[in-house]
Amino acid sequence: xxxxxxxxxxxGSGFSGYQIQPNGRTVQEELEKALGKMHKGAEVSxxxxxxxxxxVHAKGQVIHFDSTLQLPSxxxxxxxxxxxxGDISLMQVDSVSSDFHAxxxxxxxxxxxxxxxxxxxxxxxxxxxxxxxxxxDIEKVKKASECLIGTHDYTSFCSAKTDMDNKVxxxxxxxxxxKDDEIVFTFTGNGxxxxxxxxxxxxxxxVGTGKIEVESIPAxxxxxxxxxxxxxxxxxxxxxxxxxx
Amino acid sequence: xxxxxxxxxxxGSGFSGYQIQPNGRTVQEELEKALGKMHKGAEVSxxxxxxxxxxVHAKGQVIHFDSTLQLPSxxxxxxxxxxxxGDISLMQVDSVSSDFHAxxxxxxxxxxxxxxxxxxxxxxxxxxxxxxxxxxDIEKVKKASECLIGTHDYTSFCSAKTDMDNKVxxxxxxxxxxKDDEIVFTFTGNGxxxxxxxxxxxxxxxVGTGKIEVESIPAxxxxxxxxxxxxxxxxxxxxxxxxxx
Numbered sequence: 001x002x003x004x005x006x007x008x009x010x011x012g013s014g015f016s017g018y019q020i021q022p023n024g025r026t027v028q029e030e031l032e033k034a035l036g037k038m039h040k041g042a043e044v045s046x047x048x049x050x051x052x053x054x055x056v057h058a059k060g061q062v063i064h065f066d067s068t069l070q071l072p073s074x075x076x077x078x079x080x081x082x083x084x085x086g087d088i089s090l091m092q093v094d095s096v097s098s099d100f101h102a103x104x105x106x107x108x109x110x111x112x113x114x115x116x117x118x119x120x121x122x123x124x125x126x127x128x129x130x131x132x133x134x135x136x137d138i139e140k141v142k143k144a145s146e147c148l149i150g151t152h153d154y155t156s157f158c159s160a161k162t163d164m165d166n167k168v169x170x171x172x173x174x175x176x177x178x179k180d181d182e183i184v185f186t187f188t189g190n191g192x193x194x195x196x197x198x199x200x201x202x203x204x205x206x207v208g209t210g211k212i213e214v215e216s217i218p219a220x221x222x223x224x225x226x227x228x229x230x231x232x233x234x235x236x237x238x239x240x241x242x243x244x245x
Numbered sequence: 246x247x248x249x250x251x252x253x254x255x256x257g258s259g260f261s262g263y264q265i266q267p268n269g270r271t272v273q274e275e276l277e278k279a280l281g282k283m284h285k286g287a288e289v290s291x292x293x294x295x296x297x298x299x300x301v302h303a304k305g306q307v308i309h310f311d312s313t314l315q316l317p318s319x320x321x322x323x324x325x326x327x328x329x330x331g332d333i334s335l336m337q338v339d340s341v342s343s344d345f346h347a348x349x350x351x352x353x354x355x356x357x358x359x360x361x362x363x364x365x366x367x368x369x370x371x372x373x374x375x376x377x378x379x380x381x382d383i384e385k386v387k388k389a390s391e392c393l394i395g396t397h398d399y400t401s402f403c404s405a406k407t408d409m410d411n412k413v414x415x416x417x418x419x420x421x422x423x424k425d426d427e428i429v430f431t432f433t434g435n436g437x438x439x440x441x442x443x444x445x446x447x448x449x450x451x452v453g454t455g456k457i458e459v460e461s462i463p464a465x466x467x468x469x470x471x472x473x474x475x476x477x478x479x480x481x482x483x484x485x486x487x488x489x490x
Binding site for chain 2 (some may be wrong): 009010011057077082086087088089090092108120121122123124127128
């Protein structure tokens with residue numbers, strides 16, 4: 001048995017999310033199906049760095065799996081992509097030490113979130129950016145982002161459904177680039193809670209439109225209450241960009 | 246009755262093409278359905294600058310239609326986009342003189358063609374660029390493009406199925422931009438024959454990979470025979486970008 005680490009990109013618009021579930025097409029299911037075919041029907045389980053929700057994309061999701069096959073990277077990539085549907089692609093497969101774990105060994109992640117600000121909807125962006133055709137003060141958005149960087153208890157920026165106890169995370173970087181009618185947010189941190197990036201984006205957009213004051217961000221963080229923060233920005237703007245080990 | 250000119254963008258990946266046909270979803274059908282709803286079920290016919298094939302995209306298709314309604318541009322755009330599916334969008338609607346004709350008055354068009362040259366397939370580009378993961382001499386491609394500019398009989402670069410008599414057209418500009426793992430071709434001319442852009446791209450790519458010599462392009466043009474040129478590049482890379490009047 002050899003352990004392999006794979007980097008996976010997927011267009012989330014046709015999936016009910018990453019993780020296998022009773023109803024709906026999932027990324028994990030498609031990956032395990034393709035691996036099963038390569039192993040003559042034998043079940044091959046994969047472990048990912050984390051889940052992504054329905055409609056959320058990945059450019060650099062990381063998985064690991066064990067296999068009796070010994071193939072070089074390009075052969076794995078070619079064989080798996082030949083078996084996978086067009087909306088998932090293995091970008092790289094490397095042999096790693098047998099104790100590598102895609103989830104537990106992840107030391108950090110980068111997510112991107114794309115917002116389209118054009119006044120008329122764009123058919124090419126409907127699955128790949130959140131449409132926000134409202135007047136926005138980008139300087140206020142940037143100030144809000146500075147308040148969100150650091151080591152904080154992010155309970156207010158986490159879906160109330162989460163049952164994880166420790167909600168302290170470190171967000172080391174939030175960058176915001178505006179180009180033409182797009183705003184791209186980049187978040188890097190040691191870990192992100194459920195819906196955390198989407199709630200941070202929703203809150204920053206609310207600051208940009210004047211619904212929330214920049215000055216209230218520290219109080220929102222300190223309040224540890226999901227209802228204090230802004231709305232959850234939609235799934236289609238979110239990309240799991242890179243996972244660090 | 247007032248005549249209106251509309252600029253339409255559509256993601257061609259979910260359509261069997263622009264023009265209404267017995268089987269399959271078409272752009273024209275969706276537009277006429279939405280206009281019908283705005284006119285209490287009365288049929289409103291639209292005329293486009295030209296057809297696009299299944300899978301071909303448009304950023305600036307132009308249509309005209311006549312209506313008893315008198316609305317300002319933003320109201321038309323808002324009302325129609327509220328009735329249209331997400332993969333079509335009216336970008337602009339303007340009142341024009343009653344003899345304006347989207348097809349007969351068009352004096353020229355710009356098309357873009359996007360080629361993705363990365364070695365591993367990209368799920369985000371599968372519907373929006375042609376995948377060409379082969380070694381390419383971009384200088385040769387550019388030289389080939391220079392031979393295709395001008396006023397020529399483009400019979401060799403036109404689907405053999407076309408029954409149009411006059412195949413002389415003027416291509417005034419072909420520009421080629423390479424950025425990271427994408428090559429974007431931009432074509433401007435007074436008119437394009439059926440499949441002409443896709444055959445020009447296919448031929449230029451064949452020059453880039455060495456299958457066709459740059460020096461043979463003039464003879465391919467002079468031969469007026471479709472079988473002399475390269476293959477027809479796939480639909481998903483093609484965008485009707487702008488129509489001039």
